[in-house]
Amino acid sequence: xxxxxxxxxxxxxxxxxxxxxxxxxxxxxxxxxxxxxxxxxxxxxxxxxxxxxxxxxxxxxxxxxxxxxxxxxxxxxxxxxxxxxxxxxxxxxxxxxxxxxxxxxxxxxxxxxxxxxxxxxxxxxxxxxxxxxxxxxxxxxxxxxxxxxxxxxxxxxxxxxxxxxxxxxxxxxxxxxxxxxxxxxxxxxxxxxxxxxxxxxxxxxxxxxxxxxxxxxxxxxxxxxxxxxxxxxxxxxxxxxxxxxxxxxxxxxxxxxxxxxxxxxxxxxxxxxxxxxxxxxxxxxxxxxxxxxxxxxxxxxxxxxxxxxxxxxxxxxxxxxxxxxxxxxx
Amino acid sequence: xxxxxxxxxxxxxxxxxxxxxxxxxxxxxxxxxxxxxxxxxxxxxxxxxxxxxxxxxxxxxxxxxxxxxxxxxxxxxxxxxxxxxxxxxxxxxxxxxxxxxxxxxxxxxxxxxxxxxxxxxxxxxxxxxxxxxxxxxxxxxxxxxxxxxxxxxxxxxxxxxxxxxxxxxxxxxxxxxxxxxxxxxxxxxxxxxxxxxxxxxxxxxxxxxxxxxxxxxxxxxxxxxxxxxxxxxxxxxxxxxxxxxxxxxxxxxxxxxxxxxxxxxxxxxxxxxxxxxxxxxxxxxxxxxxxxxxxxxx
Numbered sequence: 001x002x003x004x005x006x007x008x009x010x011x012x013x014x015x016x017x018x019x020x021x022x023x024x025x026x027x028x029x030x031x032x033x034x035x036x037x038x039x040x041x042x043x044x045x046x047x048x049x050x051x052x053x054x055x056x057x058x059x060x061x062x063x064x065x066x067x068x069x070x071x072x073x074x075x076x077x078x079x080x081x082x083x084x085x086x087x088x089x090x091x092x093x094x095x096x097x098x099x100x101x102x103x104x105x106x107x108x109x110x111x112x113x114x115x116x117x118x119x120x121x122x123x124x125x126x127x128x129x130x131x132x133x134x135x136x137x138x139x140x141x142x143x144x145x146x147x148x149x150x151x152x153x154x155x156x157x158x159x160x161x162x163x164x165x166x167x168x169x170x171x172x173x174x175x176x177x178x179x180x181x182x183x184x185x186x187x188x189x190x191x192x193x194x195x196x197x198x199x200x201x202x203x204x205x206x207x208x209x210x211x212x213x214x215x216x217x218x219x220x221x222x223x224x225x226x227x228x229x230x231x232x233x234x235x236x237x238x239x240x241x242x243x244x245x246x247x248x249x250x251x252x253x254x255x256x257x258x259x260x261x262x263x264x265x266x267x268x269x270x271x272x273x274x275x276x277x278x279x280x281x282x283x284x285x286x287x288x289x290x291x292x293x294x295x296x297x298x299x300x301x302x303x304x305x306x307x308x309x310x311x312x313x314x315x316x317x318x319x320x321x322x323x324x325x326x327x328x329x330x
Numbered sequence: 331x332x333x334x335x336x337x338x339x340x341x342x343x344x345x346x347x348x349x350x351x352x353x354x355x356x357x358x359x360x361x362x363x364x365x366x367x368x369x370x371x372x373x374x375x376x377x378x379x380x381x382x383x384x385x386x387x388x389x390x391x392x393x394x395x396x397x398x399x400x401x402x403x404x405x406x407x408x409x410x411x412x413x414x415x416x417x418x419x420x421x422x423x424x425x426x427x428x429x430x431x432x433x434x435x436x437x438x439x440x441x442x443x444x445x446x447x448x449x450x451x452x453x454x455x456x457x458x459x460x461x462x463x464x465x466x467x468x469x470x471x472x473x474x475x476x477x478x479x480x481x482x483x484x485x486x487x488x489x490x491x492x493x494x495x496x497x498x499x500x501x502x503x504x505x506x507x508x509x510x511x512x513x514x515x516x517x518x519x520x521x522x523x524x525x526x527x528x529x530x531x532x533x534x535x536x537x538x539x540x541x542x543x544x545x546x547x548x549x550x551x552x553x554x555x556x557x558x559x560x561x562x563x564x565x566x567x568x569x570x571x572x573x574x575x576x577x578x579x580x581x582x583x584x585x586x587x588x589x590x591x592x593x594x595x596x597x598x599x600x601x602x603x604x605x606x607x608x609x610x611x612x613x614x615x616x617x618x619x620x621x622x623x624x625x626x627x628x
Contacts, residue, residue, distance in 0.1 A: 032530035033445065040442035040501060041457065047498030048464045051472035051479065058474065112370065115363045129360060135367045137615055138374050144611045146559040148577045149603050152584045152596070156384075157377050162396040164380045171397075199373065231359065260468060263561045267581055282470050282562075289474050290566060302471035309468050 058299035070296075077300035087301065090272075090279045091308070094259055096190070097280070098312060101197060102254035106247060109202045112139065113209035114235055118221055136210065139203035147200065151267030154196045158182040158268075186274040193278050197264055201257075205250050212243040248320045255312050259305065262286070281305050378604075385597035392593050407598035415592075417599045419572070420579035427489055427575055428557045431496035435553060436546060438497065439504030444534060446505065447512035448520065458509070464502035473566050480567055487570040495563055500553050507552075511545035512538070547617065558607070576603055 059077055063070040081087055116132035129135075142150065157164040160179040169177040182192040216239070224234050240247070262282040265273075272279030281301060289298035384392060385407055386400040412418045446454055476495060477486065485491030515538065523533040539546075561577045568575070574582065583599060 028529040028531065032534075033449070033451075036441040036445045036534070037457075040438040040505070043438065043494065043498050044461070044464065044501050047476065047479065047495055048472065048501070049460065051475035052463075052467055054475035055471045112367065115367060129363055129367070135371060137612075138371045140615065141374055141378070141608070141611070144555060144607050145604055146561075146577055146580075146607070148559070148561050148580050149600055152580060153377060153381050153600055155584070156593070156597070157380070162392055164377060164396075167397050202370075203374070256466075256468075260470070262470070266561075267584065270585065282468075285470055286473075286562075286566070289477075295474050299471075299474055302468070302474070306467050306471045310466065313466065 055299045055302050058296050059303045060300075061296040063296040064293050073296075077297050078304075080297065081300055081304065086276060086279070087281070087284050089276050090281045090284045091304070093190070093276075093278065094261070094280050094308070097194065097258040097261055098255050100194060101258040102251045104194070105198050105201050105205055105254055106250055108198070109205035109250075110209055110235075110240075110247075112202065112206045113213060114239060116206075117210055117213045118234070118239070136203075136207060139206050141203060142200045143204040145200070147263040148267055150196060150200050151264050154199075155183065155268050158192055160184070183269055184274055186277045189269060189273045189277045193264060193268055193273075196268070197258075197261070201254065205254070208246060208250060209243065212246040213239060216242050244320070248316060252313050252316050255316065256309060259309050259312065281308075381597055381600055381604075385594065385601045387594055387597075389592060389594045392597075407594040408602065410592065411595040411599040411602060415583050415595055415599060416571075416574070416579060417576070417583070417602055420574050420576045421602070423489065423573060424558065424576040427492050427496065428554065431493045431500065431557055432550065432553055434493070435497045435500045435504055436550060439501055439549070440508055440539060440542065440546065441534070442501070443505045443508035444512050444538060447509045461502040461505050464499075465506065469499060469562060473562065477567060487568055487573060489568075489573055492564060492568050492573075492575070495567060496557050496560065499563070500557060503556075504549050504553060507549045508542065508545055511542055515541055551614070551617070 060072060060074055061070045062073050062076075112135070115129055116135055145153075156162075158181075160166060160181045163182075165182060166177050166180060169180075180188075182188050220238055220242070221234060224238050229237065260282055261280050265278050265280050265283055266286075269278045270283075272283060282305065285298050285301040285305065288294050288301060292298075383399065384396070386403050386405075388406075391400060446458055480486040480491045480495070485494070519537060519541070520533060523537045528537065559577060560575075561581070564575045564578045565581070568578070571582075580599060580603060584596060
């Protein structure tokens with residue numbers, strides 16, 4: 001490259017001109033940089049970064065939003081939060097979600113992805129089951145349905161008297177489910193809600209894992225087969241280690257979603273469920289801010305939520321690294 | 331490209347040299363796998379079919395016989411959902427908000443990603459990490475201050491206010507995705523454009539942007555799904571019923587249907603919301619699934 005330009009320079013002045021023009025600040029270049037970088041950054045700083053910073057400050061005040069006065073009260077809000085049993089319950093529910101949801105979703109979608117990619121015949125070419133693209137298309141369906149609609153739909157499906165679930169169960173002869181309130185019973189509300197979230201996301205992660213598995217050279221599977229590895233062994237020793245980074249990414253995405261979970265919870269049990277069994281932090285935050293107008297206090301909840309989210313992502317990266325993965329933070 | 335590779339791998343394009351014999355074990359495994367996948371497919375499809383079927387029933391029918399086919403297939407529920415429940419106006423609002431937000435965020439995001447990826451200047455790394463921060467922090471932390479920022483500039487409860495917040499929060503993802511995309515475009519193209527006398531502006535709009543089309547398409551699909559589904563931002567920042575978008579309108583309708591009990595219309599409204607997305611999905615499903623892999627396997 002350099003050789004070429006030094007060869008060219010003596011007889012035609014063009015590349016030299018380009019070089020100097022690139023360094024000089026012409027109007028073209030200045031206006032370009034100002035508009036291209038300045039405009040997006042301005043929007044971003046005003047509407048994303050500055051609210052985050054302000055929230056951190058509000059969390060240390062007793063601001064009620066509409067009063068002009070705002071007293072700095074230090075960490076009082078946080079102390080209050082620790083003694084707030086409802087919020088602690090919500091935090092606990094979030095932690096249950098963040099542990100259960102990613103694990104269940106990833107295991108199920110990984111199994112489905114394996115079946116449609118390498119689950120086929122153990123002779124001949126490595127391939128998936130027949131008609132696997134049909135399953136892939138169908139599985140991905142729920143991902144494109146808005147979360148709010150998924151929630152509304154399943155609320156009706158879980159309906160004690162007219163819902164699909166109890167209809168099928170009584171049809172199969174389980175009469176004790178005739179009017180069982182899946183979302184209204186403390187024992188099942190959380191599990192039923194988690195099922196809905198998993199239902200919505202399995203297809204997405206399945207497609208993600210299918211793509212990852214297809215990225216693995218077929219020779220590796222063939223070699224494993226020649227060495228006598230069965231299907232389970234191939235999954236554990238070949239597939240999982242090779243798509244480990246995708247699993248990590250999936251885990252983080254799904255975990256962040258579980259720490260939010262606002263839409264699903266709000267639509268299926270807007271009051272937090274029986275005995276607050278499905279209450280999550282984001283719901284607490286929302287009602288504290290927009291019905292009780294305690295903006296300082298709710299900002300403290302936001303900071304806790306953010307801290308838990310960051311701690312979670314950090315933990316996933318750390319565990320992956322300690323157990324031998326690449327420390328590839330994207 | 332993706333689809334071709336897929337096709338080759340899955341064996342639908344290559345001519346198999348000989349028919350591989352299936353062992354007994356294979357048949358058993360295949361049977362079990364197909365059963366599992368079929369059950370899963372049923373779990374996905376049944377709720378959707380049931381919703382579709384119920385949307386044609388009157389509320390009385392829903393209560394009397396929730397599992398039988400409707401006595402007559404009429405569209406009354408759809409009419410009442412579209413007009414009296416206001417789904418029509420929510421639909422229009424959503425299209426306006428999502429449409430404008432998408433155009434703006436694609437332009438701003440592409441510009442920002444292009445500058446960050448192709449120019450070296452002090453602070454470029456810092457800006458990149460600032461964007462990363464926006465991706466990791468939960469939007470809930472920002473929602474209260476955002477409420478007052480919009481209030482102070484007079485955009486609270488307005489569609490433009492909603493649009494600009496949508497743009498701001500879709501920006502980090504867009505920049506990230508396109509950043510890696512612009513990085514892969516060879517330098518020689520920019521140099522060639524410069525030799526031909528194109529300024530920075532022209533290089534971007536007439537050379538770089540068209541070349542980034544596949545990347546732009548992927549981001550566009552993701553942003554569309556994300557913004558179309560957005561719930562928290564409108565619920566918190568757009569409380570004027572006349573400006574409701576589809577997601578919050580549906581939530582309001584659902585909670586109100588609990589009392590006023592027009593379940594038939596509720597199911598119809600659900601179908602109205604789902605069908606356009608499903609049609610788009612079925613048409614673009616290859617492209618979409620390609621995007622998922624492109625977006626996560628960078």
